[in-house]
Amino acid sequence: RDKAALRRFQYACNPVAILVSSAHGQLEPFCLLLAFSGFVVVLRGGQSVSARRAMASGALLGLAISGQTWPVLFGPALLAALPTWRRRLQAVAGAALVGVVLFVTMPLTVGTPLNKMPYLLRHLVGNQPSIGTWGWAGVWVTQHPTALPVWSDPLWLTVAKYGTKAALLAALVAVFWWRRAHPLDMATATVTALIVVTPALGNQYLQWPVPSGTARPTRLTLPLQIVLGIYAAIFYLPMNMLTYTIWQDADNGMMFVSLAVSVFLIAALPWGRRVWDRSAPFDGETGSTPGPETVVSDRAAEQAATGPAGDHDLPEQISGAAVPDRTSGPASP
Numbered sequence: 411r412d413k414a415a416l417r418r419f420q421y422a423c424n425p426v427a428i429l430v431s432s433a434h435g436q437l438e439p440f441c442l443l444l445a446f447s448g449f450v451v452v453l454r455g456g457q458s459v460s461a462r463r464a465m466a467s468g469a470l471l472g473l474a475i476s477g478q479t480w481p482v483l484f485g486p487a488l489l490a491a492l493p494t495w496r497r498r499l500q501a502v503a504g505a506a507l508v509g510v511v512l513f514v515t516m517p518l519t520v521g522t523p524l525n526k527m528p529y530l531l532r533h534l535v536g537n538q539p540s541i542g543t544w545g546w547a548g549v550w551v552t553q554h555p556t557a558l559p560v561w562s563d564p565l566w567l568t569v570a571k572y573g574t575k576a577a578l579l580a581a582l583v584a585v586f587w588w589r590r591a592h593p594l595d596m597a598t599a600t601v602t603a604l605i606v607v608t609p610a611l612g613n614q615y616l617q618w619p620v621p622s623g624t625a626r627p628t629r630l631t632l633p634l635q636i637v638l639g640i641y642a643a644i645f646y647l648p649m650n651m652l653t654y655t656i657w658q659d660a661d662n663g664m665m666f667v668s669l670a671v672s673v674f675l676i677a678a679l680p681w682g683r684r685v686w687d688r689s690a691p692f693d694g695e696t697g698s699t700p701g702p703e704t705v706v707s708d709r710a711a712e713q714a715a716t717g718p719a720g721d722h723d724l725p726e727q728i729s730g731a732a733v734p735d736r737t738s739g740p741a742s743p
Contacts, residue, residue: 421624425639430617433646437477438617444474445481445488446621449593452491452501457688464497468504475505476512479537480618483601486585487622491593493688539610541570545672547609548665573609580607592686594622599679606672613642623678630678641671 421427431439448470455463471488474481485505489498513531516522522530540561541547547569551560560566584603588596601618605611616638623631641664649660 417625421621424620424624424635426616426620426635426642429639429642429646430614434614436612436614438614441474441477441481442617442621444470444477445484448474448484448488449491449597452488453593457493459492459497461497461500464492464500465504467492468501468506469508471501472505472508473512476509479534480615483581483604483618484597487593487597487600490589490591490596538570538574539612541566541573542608542610542612543661543665544611544668545606545609545665546669547573548668552662552665570609573607577604577608580604588680588684590685591680591683592626594626595680595683595686597622598626602675602679606675611668613645616642619675626680626683628678628680628683630674634674634678637671637674641667 427439430436448467451463451467451470452459467488471481471484474484489501492498492501512519513527516527516530517524541551543551550569551566554565556563556565560570580603581600584599585596588599591599598619601622605615605618608615620635623635644664649657649664652660
Protein backbone atom coordinates (compact mmCIF):
# COMPACT_ATOMS: atom_id res chain seq x y z
CA ARG A 411 0.00 0.00 0.00
CA ASP A 412 2.91 2.34 0.66
CA LYS A 413 4.20 1.68 -2.86
CA ALA A 414 0.73 2.27 -4.31
CA ALA A 415 0.61 5.63 -2.52
CA LEU A 416 4.05 6.41 -3.94
CA ARG A 417 2.81 5.66 -7.47
CA ARG A 418 -0.15 8.01 -7.02
CA PHE A 419 2.18 10.72 -5.75
CA GLN A 420 4.55 10.19 -8.69
CA TYR A 421 1.69 10.54 -11.16
CA ALA A 422 0.44 13.71 -9.46
CA CYS A 423 3.94 15.20 -9.73
CA ASN A 424 4.63 13.99 -13.26
CA PRO A 425 5.69 16.95 -15.42
CA VAL A 426 3.84 15.67 -18.50
CA ALA A 427 0.59 15.27 -16.56
CA ILE A 428 0.97 18.72 -15.01
CA LEU A 429 1.77 20.45 -18.32
CA VAL A 430 -1.02 18.78 -20.28
CA SER A 431 -3.57 19.38 -17.52
CA SER A 432 -2.63 23.01 -16.89
CA ALA A 433 -1.08 24.40 -20.07
CA HIS A 434 -2.71 22.36 -22.83
CA GLY A 435 -6.14 22.04 -21.27
CA GLN A 436 -7.54 19.23 -23.43
CA LEU A 437 -9.56 16.20 -22.35
CA GLU A 438 -6.65 13.85 -21.64
CA PRO A 439 -6.92 14.05 -17.80
CA PHE A 440 -10.69 13.45 -17.94
CA CYS A 441 -10.38 10.49 -20.31
CA LEU A 442 -7.52 8.91 -18.37
CA LEU A 443 -9.41 9.25 -15.09
CA LEU A 444 -12.42 7.38 -16.47
CA ALA A 445 -10.45 4.75 -18.40
CA PHE A 446 -8.22 3.79 -15.48
CA SER A 447 -11.16 3.81 -13.10
CA GLY A 448 -12.42 0.99 -15.31
CA PHE A 449 -9.16 -0.88 -14.75
CA VAL A 450 -9.48 -0.40 -10.99
CA VAL A 451 -13.02 -1.81 -11.00
CA VAL A 452 -11.90 -4.94 -12.88
CA LEU A 453 -8.58 -5.62 -11.14
CA ARG A 454 -10.04 -5.22 -7.68
CA GLY A 455 -12.62 -7.83 -8.59
CA GLY A 456 -9.90 -10.40 -9.25
CA GLN A 457 -10.68 -13.69 -10.96
CA SER A 458 -14.17 -13.70 -9.43
CA VAL A 459 -15.08 -10.36 -11.01
CA SER A 460 -18.84 -10.02 -11.20
CA ALA A 461 -21.03 -9.13 -14.16
CA ARG A 462 -21.81 -5.81 -12.51
CA ARG A 463 -18.12 -4.95 -12.28
CA ALA A 464 -17.57 -5.98 -15.88
CA MET A 465 -20.40 -3.77 -17.15
CA ALA A 466 -19.31 -0.89 -14.90
CA SER A 467 -15.76 -1.03 -16.24
CA GLY A 468 -17.07 -1.00 -19.80
CA ALA A 469 -19.37 1.92 -19.01
CA LEU A 470 -16.45 3.91 -17.61
CA LEU A 471 -14.40 3.23 -20.72
CA GLY A 472 -17.43 4.17 -22.84
CA LEU A 473 -17.61 7.52 -21.06
CA ALA A 474 -13.92 8.09 -21.74
CA ILE A 475 -14.38 7.25 -25.44
CA SER A 476 -17.35 9.63 -25.56
CA GLY A 477 -15.03 12.44 -24.47
CA GLN A 478 -12.42 11.63 -27.15
CA THR A 479 -12.13 8.59 -29.37
CA TRP A 480 -8.52 7.68 -28.54
CA PRO A 481 -9.29 5.91 -25.18
CA VAL A 482 -10.54 3.02 -27.34
CA LEU A 483 -6.85 2.06 -27.35
CA PHE A 484 -7.32 0.89 -23.74
CA GLY A 485 -10.14 -1.43 -24.78
CA PRO A 486 -7.99 -4.51 -25.53
CA ALA A 487 -6.14 -4.19 -22.21
CA LEU A 488 -9.38 -3.82 -20.27
CA LEU A 489 -10.86 -6.87 -21.97
CA ALA A 490 -7.67 -8.84 -21.28
CA ALA A 491 -8.08 -8.05 -17.58
CA LEU A 492 -11.41 -9.89 -17.53
CA PRO A 493 -11.17 -13.65 -16.95
CA THR A 494 -13.84 -14.96 -19.36
CA TRP A 495 -15.37 -14.10 -22.70
CA ARG A 496 -18.74 -13.72 -21.04
CA ARG A 497 -17.40 -10.94 -18.82
CA ARG A 498 -15.72 -9.34 -21.83
CA LEU A 499 -18.97 -9.26 -23.78
CA GLN A 500 -20.65 -7.69 -20.76
CA ALA A 501 -17.96 -4.99 -20.67
CA VAL A 502 -18.41 -4.31 -24.39
CA ALA A 503 -22.17 -4.08 -23.83
CA GLY A 504 -21.66 -1.56 -21.03
CA ALA A 505 -19.41 0.61 -23.21
CA ALA A 506 -21.77 0.42 -26.20
CA LEU A 507 -24.79 1.27 -24.09
CA VAL A 508 -23.15 4.42 -22.72
CA GLY A 509 -22.04 5.52 -26.19
CA VAL A 510 -25.45 4.99 -27.76
CA VAL A 511 -27.31 6.75 -24.94
CA LEU A 512 -25.02 9.78 -25.04
CA PHE A 513 -25.26 10.02 -28.83
CA VAL A 514 -29.03 9.70 -29.23
CA THR A 515 -29.70 12.19 -26.42
CA MET A 516 -27.54 14.92 -27.98
CA PRO A 517 -30.60 16.82 -29.31
CA LEU A 518 -31.82 17.07 -25.70
CA THR A 519 -28.52 17.62 -23.89
CA VAL A 520 -26.54 19.89 -26.25
CA GLY A 521 -29.20 21.00 -28.73
CA THR A 522 -27.91 19.15 -31.80
CA PRO A 523 -30.36 19.47 -34.71
CA LEU A 524 -31.78 16.12 -35.73
CA ASN A 525 -30.80 16.62 -39.37
CA LYS A 526 -27.13 16.96 -38.30
CA MET A 527 -27.01 13.61 -36.50
CA PRO A 528 -25.94 11.55 -39.58
CA TYR A 529 -23.16 14.07 -40.27
CA LEU A 530 -21.93 13.82 -36.68
CA LEU A 531 -21.95 10.03 -36.85
CA ARG A 532 -19.85 10.04 -40.02
CA HIS A 533 -17.46 12.53 -38.44
CA LEU A 534 -17.06 10.43 -35.29
CA VAL A 535 -16.35 7.29 -37.28
CA GLY A 536 -14.08 8.85 -39.90
CA ASN A 537 -12.34 11.58 -37.90
CA GLN A 538 -8.62 11.82 -38.68
CA PRO A 539 -6.09 14.37 -37.37
CA SER A 540 -3.87 16.25 -39.79
CA ILE A 541 -0.14 15.56 -39.96
CA GLY A 542 1.86 16.87 -37.01
CA THR A 543 5.39 17.90 -36.07
CA TRP A 544 6.60 14.57 -34.73
CA GLY A 545 8.73 11.60 -35.70
CA TRP A 546 9.16 10.32 -39.23
CA ALA A 547 6.32 12.40 -40.65
CA GLY A 548 7.56 15.59 -38.99
CA VAL A 549 11.06 15.13 -40.41
CA TRP A 550 9.50 14.56 -43.84
CA VAL A 551 7.67 17.87 -43.49
CA THR A 552 10.94 19.68 -42.78
CA GLN A 553 12.52 18.22 -45.92
CA HIS A 554 9.55 18.92 -48.22
CA PRO A 555 8.04 22.27 -47.22
CA THR A 556 4.81 23.37 -48.84
CA ALA A 557 3.09 26.69 -49.37
CA LEU A 558 -0.20 25.14 -48.30
CA PRO A 559 -1.08 24.26 -44.69
CA VAL A 560 -0.48 20.59 -43.85
CA TRP A 561 -4.22 20.14 -43.22
CA SER A 562 -5.06 21.05 -46.84
CA ASP A 563 -2.02 19.99 -48.88
CA PRO A 564 -2.90 16.82 -50.90
CA LEU A 565 0.47 15.19 -50.14
CA TRP A 566 0.19 15.59 -46.38
CA LEU A 567 -3.46 14.59 -46.35
CA THR A 568 -2.44 11.32 -48.02
CA VAL A 569 0.47 10.83 -45.62
CA ALA A 570 -1.82 11.46 -42.65
CA LYS A 571 -4.40 9.00 -43.97
CA TYR A 572 -2.05 6.08 -44.50
CA GLY A 573 0.17 7.01 -41.57
CA THR A 574 -2.84 6.81 -39.24
CA LYS A 575 -3.61 3.33 -40.55
CA ALA A 576 0.03 2.33 -39.97
CA ALA A 577 -0.18 3.63 -36.40
CA LEU A 578 -3.33 1.61 -35.73
CA LEU A 579 -1.60 -1.46 -37.15
CA ALA A 580 1.35 -0.87 -34.82
CA ALA A 581 -1.06 -0.67 -31.87
CA LEU A 582 -2.63 -3.99 -32.89
CA VAL A 583 0.82 -5.59 -33.15
CA ALA A 584 1.57 -4.37 -29.61
CA VAL A 585 -1.72 -5.86 -28.39
CA PHE A 586 -0.74 -9.22 -29.94
CA TRP A 587 2.81 -9.09 -28.58
CA TRP A 588 1.65 -8.28 -25.04
CA ARG A 589 -1.57 -10.32 -25.25
CA ARG A 590 -0.56 -12.40 -22.19
CA ALA A 591 0.84 -9.49 -20.19
CA HIS A 592 -0.63 -7.63 -17.26
CA PRO A 593 -3.40 -5.32 -18.54
CA LEU A 594 -1.55 -2.18 -17.47
CA ASP A 595 1.59 -3.31 -19.31
CA MET A 596 -0.53 -4.00 -22.39
CA ALA A 597 -2.07 -0.53 -22.09
CA THR A 598 1.40 1.05 -21.92
CA ALA A 599 2.61 -0.89 -24.95
CA THR A 600 -0.50 -0.19 -27.04
CA VAL A 601 -0.58 3.57 -26.66
CA THR A 602 3.22 3.82 -26.93
CA ALA A 603 3.18 1.94 -30.24
CA LEU A 604 0.61 4.35 -31.66
CA ILE A 605 2.51 7.40 -30.36
CA VAL A 606 5.77 6.26 -31.93
CA VAL A 607 4.28 5.52 -35.37
CA THR A 608 1.56 8.16 -35.69
CA PRO A 609 2.14 11.00 -38.17
CA ALA A 610 -0.20 13.31 -36.27
CA LEU A 611 1.02 13.54 -32.69
CA GLY A 612 -0.01 16.40 -30.43
CA ASN A 613 2.04 16.97 -27.29
CA GLN A 614 -0.98 16.02 -25.18
CA TYR A 615 -0.63 12.46 -26.51
CA LEU A 616 2.47 12.07 -24.35
CA GLN A 617 0.24 11.77 -21.29
CA TRP A 618 -1.49 8.63 -22.56
CA PRO A 619 1.04 6.05 -21.27
CA VAL A 620 1.89 7.95 -18.08
CA PRO A 621 -0.69 6.40 -15.66
CA SER A 622 -0.05 2.77 -16.61
CA GLY A 623 3.70 3.31 -16.93
CA THR A 624 3.82 4.91 -13.49
CA ALA A 625 1.71 2.15 -11.92
CA ARG A 626 3.99 -0.57 -13.30
CA PRO A 627 7.34 1.09 -14.07
CA THR A 628 10.39 -0.36 -15.74
CA ARG A 629 13.99 0.56 -15.07
CA LEU A 630 13.79 3.33 -17.70
CA THR A 631 10.37 4.75 -16.78
CA LEU A 632 11.63 7.52 -14.50
CA PRO A 633 14.32 8.75 -16.94
CA LEU A 634 11.74 8.58 -19.73
CA GLN A 635 9.26 10.74 -17.82
CA ILE A 636 11.99 13.32 -17.20
CA VAL A 637 12.86 13.39 -20.91
CA LEU A 638 9.20 13.63 -21.93
CA GLY A 639 8.64 16.40 -19.38
CA ILE A 640 11.55 18.43 -20.78
CA TYR A 641 10.42 17.80 -24.37
CA ALA A 642 6.86 18.92 -23.65
CA ALA A 643 7.99 21.87 -21.51
CA ILE A 644 10.06 23.27 -24.38
CA PHE A 645 6.91 23.48 -26.52
CA TYR A 646 4.62 24.77 -23.78
CA LEU A 647 6.93 27.35 -22.22
CA PRO A 648 9.91 28.95 -24.09
CA MET A 649 8.74 28.23 -27.63
CA ASN A 650 5.50 30.10 -26.98
CA MET A 651 7.57 33.25 -26.42
CA LEU A 652 9.36 33.13 -29.78
CA THR A 653 8.53 35.07 -32.93
CA TYR A 654 6.98 33.00 -35.71
CA THR A 655 10.15 32.77 -37.83
CA ILE A 656 12.34 31.67 -34.94
CA TRP A 657 9.61 29.37 -33.68
CA GLN A 658 9.47 27.63 -37.06
CA ASP A 659 13.23 27.00 -37.02
CA ALA A 660 13.03 25.68 -33.45
CA ASP A 661 10.05 23.50 -34.37
CA ASN A 662 11.96 21.97 -37.28
CA GLY A 663 14.79 21.11 -34.91
CA MET A 664 12.40 19.56 -32.39
CA MET A 665 11.08 17.22 -35.08
CA PHE A 666 14.51 15.60 -35.25
CA VAL A 667 14.67 15.46 -31.45
CA SER A 668 11.35 13.60 -31.48
CA LEU A 669 13.06 10.68 -33.27
CA ALA A 670 15.34 10.17 -30.26
CA VAL A 671 12.35 10.50 -27.92
CA SER A 672 10.54 7.79 -29.91
CA VAL A 673 13.50 5.44 -29.51
CA PHE A 674 13.49 6.10 -25.76
CA LEU A 675 9.76 5.35 -25.60
CA ILE A 676 10.35 1.98 -27.24
CA ALA A 677 13.32 1.13 -25.00
CA ALA A 678 11.30 1.87 -21.84
CA LEU A 679 8.52 -0.61 -22.70
CA PRO A 680 8.06 -3.61 -20.36
CA TRP A 681 9.77 -6.04 -22.73
CA GLY A 682 10.50 -8.53 -19.96
CA ARG A 683 6.91 -8.64 -18.68
CA ARG A 684 4.86 -10.18 -21.46
CA VAL A 685 3.26 -12.96 -19.41
CA TRP A 686 0.88 -12.25 -16.53
CA ASP A 687 0.23 -14.97 -13.96
CA ARG A 688 -3.48 -14.52 -13.28
CA SER A 689 -3.35 -16.87 -10.30
CA ALA A 690 -0.74 -14.79 -8.50
CA PRO A 691 -1.76 -12.17 -5.93
CA PHE A 692 -1.10 -8.47 -6.30
CA ASP A 693 2.62 -7.80 -6.11
CA GLY A 694 4.37 -5.26 -3.93
CA GLU A 695 3.46 -2.41 -6.26
CA THR A 696 -0.27 -2.86 -5.86
CA GLY A 697 -0.94 -4.41 -2.51
CA SER A 698 0.27 -6.50 0.40
CA THR A 699 -1.39 -9.86 -0.18
CA PRO A 700 1.02 -12.68 0.81
CA GLY A 701 2.54 -14.71 -1.98
CA PRO A 702 1.82 -18.38 -2.70
CA GLU A 703 4.87 -19.55 -0.76
CA THR A 704 3.64 -17.78 2.37
CA VAL A 705 0.16 -19.25 2.04
CA VAL A 706 1.56 -22.76 1.55
CA SER A 707 3.78 -22.37 4.59
CA ASP A 708 0.85 -21.21 6.72
CA ARG A 709 -1.25 -24.18 5.57
CA ALA A 710 1.59 -26.58 6.36
CA ALA A 711 2.01 -25.10 9.84
CA GLU A 712 -1.72 -25.41 10.47
CA GLN A 713 -1.70 -29.02 9.28
CA ALA A 714 1.25 -29.82 11.54
CA ALA A 715 -0.61 -28.35 14.51
CA THR A 716 -3.77 -30.39 13.90
CA GLY A 717 -2.16 -33.69 12.99
CA PRO A 718 -0.15 -35.49 10.28
CA ALA A 719 -1.50 -35.68 6.76
CA GLY A 720 -1.08 -38.43 4.25
CA ASP A 721 1.23 -37.91 1.28
CA HIS A 722 -1.72 -38.17 -1.08
CA ASP A 723 -3.28 -35.04 0.45
CA LEU A 724 -0.31 -32.73 -0.06
CA PRO A 725 -0.65 -32.00 -3.82
CA GLU A 726 -4.28 -31.06 -3.38
CA GLN A 727 -3.45 -28.70 -0.52
CA ILE A 728 -0.65 -27.01 -2.47
CA SER A 729 -2.70 -26.61 -5.64
CA GLY A 730 -5.51 -25.04 -3.65
CA ALA A 731 -3.16 -22.81 -1.69
CA ALA A 732 -1.36 -21.50 -4.74
CA VAL A 733 -4.39 -19.51 -5.89
CA PRO A 734 -4.91 -16.83 -3.23
CA ASP A 735 -7.60 -14.21 -3.48
CA ARG A 736 -6.82 -11.07 -5.51
CA THR A 737 -9.29 -8.71 -3.98
CA SER A 738 -7.20 -6.18 -2.08
CA GLY A 739 -5.00 -3.29 -3.02
CA PRO A 740 -5.39 -0.51 -5.58
CA ALA A 741 -4.68 -1.41 -9.16
CA SER A 742 -3.51 1.89 -10.61
CA PRO A 743 -2.28 5.26 -9.40
